[in-house]
Amino acid sequence: MTKVVNVGGILLGGGNPVRIQSMNNTKTQDVKGTLEQIARLRDAGCDITRVTVPDMEAAEALKTIAKESPIPVVADIHFDYRLAIEAAKNGASKIRINPGNIGGPEKLRQVADVCKERGLPIRVGVNSGSIDRKLVEEYGGVCADNMTRSALEAVKLLEDVDFDNIVISIKSSSPKLTIDTYRLMSKACDYPLHVGVTEAGTLKEGVVKSAVGIGTLLAEGIGDTIRVSLTGDPVDEVYAAKSILKALDLTTGGITFVSCPTCGRTEVPLIEIANEIESRISNLPYNLKVSVMGCAVNGPGEAKESDIGLAGGKDEFLLFEKGKIIRKLKAETAVDEFVEEVIKLGEEKSQAAR
Numbered sequence: 423m424t425k426v427v428n429v430g431g432i433l434l435g436g437g438n439p440v441r442i443q444s445m446n447n448t449k450t451q452d453v454k455g456t457l458e459q460i461a462r463l464r465d466a467g468c469d470i471t472r473v474t475v476p477d478m479e480a481a482e483a484l485k486t487i488a489k490e491s492p493i494p495v496v497a498d499i500h501f502d503y504r505l506a507i508e509a510a511k512n513g514a515s516k517i518r519i520n521p522g523n524i525g526g527p528e529k530l531r532q533v534a535d536v537c538k539e540r541g542l543p544i545r546v547g548v549n550s551g552s553i554d555r556k557l558v559e560e561y562g563g564v565c566a567d568n569m570t571r572s573a574l575e576a577v578k579l580l581e582d583v584d585f586d587n588i589v590i591s592i593k594s595s596s597p598k599l600t601i602d603t604y605r606l607m608s609k610a611c612d613y614p615l616h617v618g619v620t621e622a623g624t625l626k627e628g629v630v631k632s633a634v635g636i637g638t639l640l641a642e643g644i645g646d647t648i649r650v651s652l653t654g655d656p657v658d659e660v661y662a663a664k665s666i667l668k669a670l671d672l673t674t675g676g677i678t679f680v681s682c683p684t685c686g687r688t689e690v691p692l693i694e695i696a697n698e699i700e701s702r703i704s705n706l707p708y709n710l711k712v713s714v715m716g717c718a719v720n721g722p723g724e725a726k727e728s729d730i731g732l733a734g735g736k737d738e739f740l741l742f743e744k745g746k747i748i749r750k751l752k753a754e755t756a757v758d759e760f761v762e763e764v765i766k767l768g769e770e771k772s773q774a775a776r
């Protein structure tokens with residue numbers, strides 16, 4: 423069991439739910455744009471976001487961003503310990519640094535002291551591209567052993583200045599290397615682990631790599647907080663992270679969407695219909711499993727585990743709940759009616775649970 427770390431009121435580690443993180447891709451100096459994006463991230467289900475702090479102007483902007491953000495904001499710092507100190511003073515809920523490149527033990531101590539005074543954790547962020555060249559030469563290349571060693575050495579730098587409110591990330595763009603490294607790290611310490619496949623790529627490729635890397639580790643009980651890293655809208659990172667957690671039953675609440683792959687029996691434009699329904703219901707707050715199936719022969723049976731479902735027929739659809747057919751829906755109004763039924767059922771279940 424990992425230790426518990428408090429990031430602006432969100433507890434990480436120690437068996438707490440796996441937290442979803444993302445990172446703004448706005449200019450931090452653009453306070454309005456950054457806050458707008460944070461609101462979208464929060465609405466999508468993001469627990470914690472991170473902003474880059476490359477200069478004092480960004481550190482100053484963080485004051486308003488942290489104050490007005492509805493979710494904790496982590497400051498991402500490279501090289502300059504003064505920016506880390508300023509970000510901590512300006513309301514960041516966590517600081518992400520590589521302790522090995524912040525300017526030496528004295529400067530690291532100053533960062534650690536300010537974080538300690540404010541109860542802020544520090545994420546030790548190491549990735550495959552930034553590990554010590556000597557360690558790379560010693561092992562003949564980047565591998566799980568030297569990545570883990572590099573991260574543990576960075577952690578030791580913080581422990582040496584009496585700081586242990588730590589989260590660790592050791593990411594690689596290779597899912598396989600990420601998996602191997604976090605497996606080693608989870609045995610080597612009990613600090614909470616921030617898991618992700620870094621620079622995973624665009625939406626299509628990046629989601630698959632992240633699902634493999636993050637999903638494998640979470641299935642083994644490794645990982646306290648996750649970030650899917652995509653070249654694109656960070657809101658998509660949050661949707662992907664939620665899907666990974668749902669696939670492993672690591673989250674409660676929200677819609678679990680099931681749809682069939684279609685086959686020769688399909689007589690409705692199921693691909694468009696499934697996409698439209700998914701986009702309209704995927705963000706609803708109800709804890710429901712929803713199915714959209716191509717035919718009435720196998721549809722209800724295949725989806726009998728679902729709370730509510732739609733099965734295509736010839737010019738009509740069948741609405742079913744828990745595998746039992748409830749009524750027929752006309753093809754032209756089926757999507758709207760089905761979405762209404764999902765909301766109605768979600769409301770009923772929510773009220774019954776209160």
Ligand code: SF4
Binds near residue numbers: 687718721724
């Ligand atoms: S549910 Fe029906 S249409 Fe969909 S794949 Fe199965 S048999 Fe084919």
